[in-house]
Amino acid sequence: MGDMNLIGSAVKRREDYRFLTGAGTYTDDVQIDRQSYAYFVRSPHAHATIKRIGKDKALKAPGVLAVFTGEDLAAGKVAGLPCGWLITGVDGQPMKEPAHPPLAQGKVRHVGDQVAVVIAETYLQAKDAAELLEVDYDVLPAVVDVADARKKGAPALHEIAPDNTCYIWALGDKSAVDKAFASAQHVTRLDFVNNRLVPNAVEPRAALASYNRADDSYTLYVASQNPHVERLLMTAFVLGLPEHKVRVIAPDVGGGFGSKIYLYAEDVVVTWASKQINRPVKWTAERSESFLTDAHGRDHLTHAELALDKDGKFLAMRVQTTASMGAYLSTFASCIPTILYATLLAGQYTTPLIYCEVTAVFTNTTPVDAYRGAGRPEATYVVERLVETAAREMKLDPAEIRRRNFIREFPYQTPVALLYDTGNYEATLGAAMNLADVAGFAARRRQAAERGKLRGLGYAAYIEACGIAPSNVAGSLGARAGLFEAGEVRVHPTGKVTVFTGSHSHGQGHETTFAQVVASRLGIPIDDVDIVHGDTGRILFGMGTYGSRSLAVGGTAILKAVDKVIAKGKKIAAHLMEAAETDVEFADGVFKVAGTDKQVPFAQVALTAYVPHNYPLDKLEPGLNENAFYDPTNFTFPAGTYVCEVEVDPDTGSVDIVSFTAVDDFGKIINPMIVAGQVHGGLTQGIGQALLENCRYDKASGQLLTGSLLDYCMPRADNVPSFKLDTKETPCTHNPLGVKGCGEAGAIGAPAAVMNAITDALGVRDLEMPATPERVWRALEQAKTQKAA
Amino acid sequence: MPVKVSLTVNGKPVTADVEPRTLLVDFIRAQLRLTGTHVGCDTAQCGACTIHMNGAAVKCCNMLVMQAQGANLVTIEGIAAADGKLHPMQEAFREHHGLQCGFCTPGMVMSAIDLAKRHANLNEATIRAELDGNICRCTGYHNIVKAVQAGAQAMRS
């Protein structure tokens, strides 16, 4: 008998045993005979022209096999790294797309920019020899701050963008919004810095490429969230290789959070070099390289305004954002502060008019791209800080002002392009308030005051849009890729099942969740189902895992393939039972003829498909193996309410998160244990942004000041509390699983909730993230001075 | 000039000639091919490389293999029973979903076992404070804390 209650069950993860015993296989764990090691020589300057590169000394160093520079790559016809999303500006012109050579050609544009690669027998030999490479630079002035990028006289990074502007893009009806503001009773205005973050997956990026002369093929092991996309971009756009000659394997991957979506220079260079030297080439990032080269997140500067009527009803919102792209356009950089940001500004509210203008700029910094949440945390921060501040200014309860503006009827068309299919924001708010015991907050605040602590409470009612889709709409908005997912269900003769998915798990637990979906649908034991992912050599195709899309899109693709298996199984069963196909029903792993006691189990049908003796060979192919592609009709819209309670030590400015409540609506939940884990992780990253994490560059030199974990503060166990979680369920209306996605919610909602709580505790209007002890202390000092004056 | 080093790893004696600058973690991963011990940073912050040396948890990316001369080392590969049965702490991590991508996990488990041995009574605050040498980017620590508490209890019983 199969597992009947798999959906919604906290099945323990099947991937855990290997991880817990050290038997996981991450890219750096893979060792290929004769493998050599690459070390990348990187720019020590933020901006410079390269006058000369002298290779001779490095080439003569012990163990060195090769040294390659941008010139070598150009001679080998290696193209630049592509950007996968074309944004068209308000002027009707396409965004500026500067070349992004895998190794610098003539100029470097951020500290860490790749200048050359040294390949040697051992890693230390490559690193030693790299110091002998002679690179003469002419150092140029650099610009690192978003605010300075378009200033007169700012140094230009790229010839094609002399004002460092990639695009100016807008969404919404500006004149209608302006009109609404002119007649509003109240306007709340805030300026935000959305601090730049470094993803810091604990596994550093790594790539190991090998070339096989016998059949002119390549194999690349790489820490990637989407091996098929990596292969497509690399073969079709950069190396000009035939796609079928390149196999990309993303084995166990130690966290991604967006940073392992992209095609990186190192992946391309080691792949290309493996043929040049006819040896496998391995590169594994040191953490300092991760800081310099993994695509960063956020880095927005925003002015935002909310217009309200006298009752606190939102009339209009106006947002102006400048977003850094960094020095080059990373794979999906351009769509993050536009398509994934401005479209979210309605939040959970009926704000009828919204206008958002986004200016994307180049700066002499590491490229910026999607990092957990990707545009949606920035949007939520704008909306939820504005709403909370408006409530305070208008002396309205922050929950009440939200209630007055909640969307209550679905489907709901926002003024910023999205069509919300379903939701119940009142339910998540109410549940969060109960779980957080908002009613008891006043007493807790008094008690804290008696202990000399300042206690504050803040909300964030977030919405996100997951599983970007459908492909044709995304295409019309500039996407240069499809946004479907593929899956294959291979039923073996014994009725055991191997499932191949184009989604990729790097912590999400697909091997368990997807197996639950398949086993439940087929009515077979979960142990009879294995999930395979992360290998272009085994999986038909895939778009990978990002944007909380795996279950909603990848899971649905698998389900469609399962349904094809069942449909074919019914034909076989009908033949076996000598019944009409239309009379055959499938449930609990058994094919039955309706209204009779005739039945055949799934395994017997599978065996029949492969041993087709008693089989309708004239009408049906043997075998039981189906695949499916699924292209969703809409985004999914997870939403929820977070309540954060903090205590501030006024002596030091330290902030302690004493309670954090999250009530989410992710639609149907397949594995609540895994979902809770995703929320915990997301919340901690969001809390990290609000309290600890800040990527900083030196304004004058362009040097990265937070280039190691000694200076960039990652959340640790003692920075966060145990979380209080609950879920509410409004199933997604347009996928058969009813699921919405849960991977990013925590990181999206948490920053606003934390900052709303801190500003409440301090009694100040605004505070910049991260709320470090010194910033909090200064805010308190300033408040004291203002009071005295 | 290579130097000789002798030590015991997971109960097996090992002798090798090494370059003095060899880090213990590189010796364990590259030479012994015990790849469960991971490298996540280069400044001894992340703790992914945590192993036990003479019964105490250490970060083996931040020491030379020569510093382990004569020492008795246990890596994550030496924690489960010979028949593959998980150690109570490993079991607790699985039971409480104390891991996601698995990369920090070996170091986290090694650190947690050490922690459990050092404290008779582990409350949440102590666990959180004492886990400050291990960084996890996935779990938000919530379930790790629960796992350590349960694992410590199971180790005592």
Place this chain on the structure above:
Amino acid sequence: MYPFDYQRAASVADAAALLSRNPDAKLLAGGQTLVGAMKLRLAAPPQLVDLGAIADLRGIKADGGSLSIGAMTTHAEVAVSKEVKQLIPALASLASTIGDRMVRNMGTIGGSVANSDPAADYPAGVLGLGATVNTNKRRLAADQFFKGMYETALEPGEIIVSVSFPVPKRAGYAKFKNPASRYAIVGVFVCEGQGGVRVAVTGAGPSAFRVPEMEKALASNFSPDAVAGIKVSSSALNSDIHASSEYRAHLVTVMAKRAVQAALTAG
């Protein structure tokens, strides 16, 4: 890491002989700072002299009003030592806040003191308790030992053998951690002992320093209130991305109050 020659010293005399033959050689204690610096290629000694095998350098001894800690004693050993907890609990508490558990299992008091990192914890304890740094050549009073950022009174070839701490009447340590590195942004060690009251600060300046004004105030009134109004000047203090000198100056007062409170609570 650059290549280097490795030597394991069998005794302090052996180590001294090795150092005299190769003046650029570096002593390797627990290596928690040195190995890290070498990995990042910030330090490149041609030779390392490993003190790890010298048993004489390990251990904690209590004798008549003083506590002597061998240079190769780890932070973890000091943190849990019965003798230290009984005689100078503030020192055990200080050791328990250094780095993290794994670092404490390797890092040593001798290494920490010799390195004189401006943000290390031990310098506050050594200076605050008026300890004596015993080397293979002489005895150095704490007040003469810390000379500046990564600078001590140690001469070439000089090896710390142990550190002797006079047992105080009471003492306390309060640390405001750098949230990323867990080093001290400001750490204040307060001690009332035979030589009077001493207040030593780490993390705030180029190296550990005393605050005479606080010492005077506490001598007449050993209570947090006595130091509450005393501010150190921010002009000579460190300023970096983690904390401005002004904020550090403020924290010196706050941590001093807390250290006094800790001393009073510990009894």
